Amino acid sequence: MAHTQESLSKTPVIKFKDQDFNSLRDRCLSRGLLFEDETFPAELSSIGLSLLRRKPFFSLQWKRPKDILMGKSEPHFILEGVSRFDIQQGEAADCWFLAALGSLTQNPQHLQKILRNQSFSHQYAGIFCFWFWQCGQWVEVVVDDRLPILNNKFLFVHPLNDQEFWPCLLEKAYAKFHGSYFHLHYGHLPDALVDLTGGVVTSIDLHASPSDLVQMIQAAAQAGSLMTCGTPAGPTGEAMRMENGLVSQHAYTVTRAGQIQYRRGQEDLVCLWNPWGKTEWQGRWSDGSPEWEETHHQQKAQLYKDKDDGEFWMSCRDFQENFSCLYVCNQFPVNMGLKNMPHERWSQMTFKSHVTPGNTTEGLPQNTQYIFSVPESMDSNNVAVSFNIMPQNLRAEEKFPLNFQVFKVDPQFQHFRERLPSTFFSRFRNSDKGIVTKTRCNLTKCFTLSPGTYVVVVSAGTEAVEFLLRIFLRTSDPDGNPGSSFNLRALKASLPENNSQQSIFYKYAQQGRGIDATQLQRLLNQEFLKGPPGDTFSLDECRSVVALMDLKVNGQLDPEEFSRLWRRLVHCQRVFQNTQKSGVFLSSDLGKAVKDADFLAGISVSGELLDLMVLRYGDSAGRVSFPSLVCFLMRLEAMAKTFQNLSKDGQGLYLTQVEWMNLVMYN
Structure with missing residues (x-):
């Protein structure tokens, strides 16, 4: 049967080997112990004996950064910023990973998602965590900071500055993610690029x-x-x-x-x-x-x-x-052969499924079909089909275990939305020409397809395989906005002055009574945004805004409540425009937005809360729309002030069940 699009951008982060960083760190801190990772022990098995066949491994030691420095200086996770020049390859032939990492250091928003906010001073317990992308989800990998040392030298990646340890710890986490340091010994550049970005x-x-x-x-x-x-x-x-x-x-x-x-x-x-x-x-x-x-x-x-x-x-x-x-x-395919590359617009369909061997007709399985439509004619490479599988599901030296073909659907078959009949498939319908990028874990093929309906048919080799399939469709973007389906509608350059608020209020209010969520949605999208459809205010976002501003709790905003909302919106617009680059606001800049918002003065936000807010308000490309930023900043203000008003000692508060439910379910 055909698979409908599955949204993966809001899925929770997967805990690798069921290890939760926060709970493990807190347990170590409460007991005064340094973390020792039993799932990736300080033993030869974590390295791989083949990597040490020419080394005197009997002198191998595992040391923490503080022990490596022997009190001569203090270790730092990051010292004076992150750079590719912080990295120097060690004994493992993992240049494919380090070259990808070197490129990642030039992309701060992606790099921050990988590195997190960590240090050797604040809440240090000998434990660190890093995020890698696999099959549409981010995976949190936890490691201890015991590093392999041979003859008083780093066995693997060693930083240019002896006090800086983010490259060593990140490499160790990636080795654990793949099984051992030996599993990083030769690999494929595209696999590392995808693991570090989700692109x-x-x-x-x-x-x-x-x-x-x-x-x-x-x-x-x-x-x-x-x-x-x-x-x-x-x-x-x-x-x-x-x-x-x-x-x-x-x-x-x-x-x-x-x-x-x-x-x-x-x-x-x-x-x-x-x-x-x-x-x-x-x-x-x-x-x-x-x-x-x-x-x-x-x-x-x-x-x-x-x-x-x-x-x-x-x-x-x-x-x-x-x-x-x-x-x-990138988060979308890049057509290097097109001079108008920055002016492309991509949409994406995402499917997460599995395929089993057998059950075929003329060699093609009938239970793994994915239908899509090409809306308009393009010069070249307007469709990309990309598969991603987990490396843990592959045996050593195993090649990519899936095959697929793309067929054009004739009009007489277009009513088959669930599954096309076996009589449909024939060679003359097969759109097999394309540019292929294929590794052990990733397979991407670019096509030039004419307008019409198409189907992707997937087949497995000898074993069942779970996979992520992404179908990217390119269309022209007349406004020249860079990027993909994540394009933002532009903010209006200037807004009506405050003395015009009253006229705008009564323009949208029904019979002068007030503005509800539906009317507010029309108001915000027409008065604040301009340009083609994109990230507009949704009805659910407007319901949230009304609830946050609705002091009378009647589901509407009166002129006074609307005036307060208007001031917040104008300020949010200023924060957005001062922080965004080329029309894009990055989720890594949410902390800066909190500091720049005057109405949040005195409100502090922890790094852990910011990480959660990135998941809540950012998209899979690490971007935050203007509507999402508005909801985040206004909700942060409301929740902080609610706590201040209800807390008697500033440390905590007591609520009855009814009070708690009323607070969280409406506001």
């Missing part, structure tokens, strides 16, 4: 990429994309430094691109970062190369920095000759 990966064949690669990389960076690439394998099949300074079978982060005047023309450049740290490209436009000495263009000061930090420039031509594929990850 979808588009692969770009560099050998066939067009001449305007620099503009495409710049546009992808402007859209907030993560970008990585890799070198081909060498004759030994292991990562080795080559004569040109690059490392074979190695992953790199693409950090930016630029152009510079050189001799009588213009040179296109790409900047990359190596997780090894100090091993860099030695060819044209590398650090200290003669090309930099021959140019005096003003861009030189902005681009060139001769530092032995693993980051370097190379020409686009050398980039395309030495790297085969560029991976671009």
Whole structure:
């Protein structure tokens, strides 16, 4: 049967191995103990003996950061901000993960979701947690801070600053998530990109990429994309430094691109970062190369920095000759071949299901069909079909266990909304042409489909598989708003002055009695917002706003209550416009919004509460709409003041069951 779209953005965070960070930390704090993780013990099994076959593992020790520093200095989770230069790869060949992480450091809103708000000073109990994305949900992974040390050196990732430990602890959590450090030993860049963002990966064949690669990389960076690439394998099949300074079978982060005047023309450049740290490209436009000495263009000061930090420039031509594929990850597919890429608009259908072997007709299963429609004709790559599965469900060395095909549905079959008959499927209807990105855990295929109705048919190999399927549909966006189905309606540049409130009130109030939620919804969407449909005020949000402002508890706002609401709305608008970037308000900025809202002066919010508010008011892309921000700020004010009014000592309050139910069910 066909599966209807399942909303995953509001699903709870999954506790990996059923470990809850807050309860474990609180238990350790109450007992004065440091956490020891029995599910990922400080033993060889957590590393994998194969990684230590050439090492004297008998001298292996597990030490906490404070013991590593031996009192010479204090450990820090983050010291002077987060940067890719904080990371230096260790003994595990997990450059595929570290290159993705290096790109993530340039995307603060995604990075904060992974790292959380943690430290070695506030409520330290030797326990840390990190979030990774799998199958449409965020998974919380808990670890202790005992790190493997061999011969007084970090065995795996070691930070550039010996006092900063977020890279080591994050790598340990990712190793636990995959089973051991050995399971990070060689992997696929797209898998790491998806695990860190929940996005979808588009692969770009560099050998066939067009001449305007620099503009495409710049546009992808402007859209907030993560970008990585890799070198081909060498004759030994292991990562080795080559004569040109690059490392074979190695992953790199693409950090930016630029152009510079050189001799009588213009040179296109790409900047990359190596997780090894100090091993860099030695060819044209590398650090200290003669090309930099021959140019005096003003861009030189902005681009060139001769530092032995693993980051370097190379020409686009050398980039395309030495790297085969560029991976671009965003919340929606990125069409690098289109010059209007930033002006695309994507919608998304999401299905979470499973498929079992057998039950097929002509080799195609009849119980796993997903129907979608393409509304308009586009130039190219207007549909992307993306599958994601849990790595824990795969055996070692197992390849991606699903196959799928896309068929166009003829009008005579379009009434089959549940399941298409076996007589439908034939080769001439199969839309099989497309660009494929395939790894152990992710499979994405981009199509160019004409308008019509289509069906995705999924089949399994030898075992049942649970999976997440996302179908992305691209349409034109005449207003040029960047991004996807998360586009916001624009706020009006200015609002009527306060002395116009009365006229607006009576414009929407029925017979001058008051404004209920339905009338308020029309008022807010017409007076505060402009442009095409997007994130408007919903009826449920307006009911919440009315309840928060309704002092007389009659389900309506009178002129006085509306005047107070209007002042709050104007202030929320100012906070939104001062904080958002390019029309997008990030959920990571909710704390800043609380500080900037004058009517919340004196109200403090904990990091844990902010994390919950991100889940409650943000979407799956880490964005907050203006209506959601209004509801958050106004509800925060109402709840804080309610506590102040009801509490006798400022520490707690007592409510009867009736009082409690009236408070939480209405306000």
